[in-house]
Amino acid sequence: NAGVTQTPKFQVLKTGQSMTLQCAQDMNHEYMSWYRQDPGMGLRLIHYSVGAGITDQGEVPNGYNVSRSTTEDFPLRLLSAAPSQTSVYFCASSSRQSIGANVLTFGAGSRLTVL
Amino acid sequence: EDQVTQSPEALRLQEGESSSLNCSYTVSGLRGLFWYRQDPGKGPEFLFTLYSAGEEKEKERLKATLTKKESFLHITAPKPEDSATYLCAVQAGTGFQKLVFGTGTRLLVSP
Numbered sequence: 001n002a003g004v005t006q007t008p009k010f011q012v013l014k015t016g017q018s019m020t021l022q023c024a025q026d027m028n029h030e031y032m033s034w035y036r037q038d039p040g041m042g043l044r045l046i047h048y049s050v051g052a053g054i055t056d057q058g059e060v061p062n063g064y065n066v067s068r069s070t071t072e073d074f075p076l077r078l079l080s081a082a083p084s085q086t087s088v089y090f091c092a093s094s095s096r097q098s099i100g101a102n103v104l105t106f107g108a109g110s111r112l113t114v115l
Numbered sequence: 116e117d118q119v120t121q122s123p124e125a126l127r128l129q130e131g132e133s134s135s136l137n138c139s140y141t142v143s144g145l146r147g148l149f150w151y152r153q154d155p156g157k158g159p160e161f162l163f164t165l166y167s168a169g170e171e172k173e174k175e176r177l178k179a180t181l182t183k184k185e186s187f188l189h190i191t192a193p194k195p196e197d198s199a200t201y202l203c204a205v206q207a208g209t210g211f212q213k214l215v216f217g218t219g220t221r222l223l224v225s226p
Contacts, residue, residue: 004158042119042216043159045201058213090158102206103149104214106158 002026006091006107013081016038021076021110023091029105030096032074036060036087037109043090049074050096060084088112117142121203121217128193128224135186136220138203148186149214150179151202159202193224 007022025032033048046060049068063085065077074093078097089110094102120139128134139149147166151159163172165181172179176197178189188201200221204214 040218042218043204043214045213048213092158097141103161103164104159105161108158109156 004091004093004107006089006110008110009108011113013078013112015081015114017081018045019081020034020090021078021112023041023076023107024072025074025093025105026072026101027093027095027105028071029093030071031093031094031099031102032068032105034064034066034074034111035075035090035092037090038087046063046076046089052056057095078112081112083114086114117205117207117215119203119205119215119217121201121220123220124218125221126223128190128222130194130224130226131192133189133191133193135190136201136222138186138188138217139184140186140203141184142205142207142215144196144207146206149204150177150183150186151204151208153200153202155217168202190222195224195226198222198224204208218221 004025004078030046030051034046035043044060047066049055052068052071055066091107092104094104098106119142122137147164149164150162153159163179168183170181176191180187200219201217204216206214
């Protein structure tokens with residue numbers, strides 16, 4: 001089925017460890033983004049990409065890196081995990097629209113716990 | 116600063132008991148207002164996009180409306196399967212439009 005695929009679904013890390021959350025989409029969408037969702041807070045944008053080779057920071061980028069070498073993939077790297085990064089992470093994609101608003105298609109999420 | 120506030124935080128309804136969820140927003144240059152549904156352990160799923168005041172959209176038991184300051188999601192004769200968290204988000208500007216999300220309303224419909 002077409003959509004956004006995230007792996008892993010669950011992950012437990014120790015403080016200071018690094019890891020990569022994977023995201024892939026097969027809809028040929030130009031835009032991809034990463035959000036985190038925490039209790040009592042709305043989804044917050046971490047990083048986004050408007051096309052292969054182009055990335056930019058969102059609202060809460062500290063402690064995360066991204067790259068976009070292909071249209072399909074947009075991995076999120078945690079450099080040195082901290083307990084404050086315990087969260088549920090969502091990858092989303094959308095097509096570029098010249099008019100109207102972009103509808104995001106979300107992945108199923110990756111639940112990360114940092115001890 | 117763009118802001119979205121949703122109320123109530125949680126809502127419990129009996130099956131068949133109609134109600135409305137509210138999304139108040141402040142944004143410069145609204146490009147679109149979105150409603151998403153999120154089931155536990157899943158990603159948000161798109162429901163509606165509204166573009167201008169006065170616009171309405173319907174899908175089954177759901178109807179979304181938009182004014183210059185707020186949006187309502189009306190649920191008519193809800194069923195238990197409508198239980199979910201409903202998220203509102205606004206998008207402004209041009210190019211890559213960053214969405215600003217509300218914290219959501221958790222809806223529980225009891226049989």
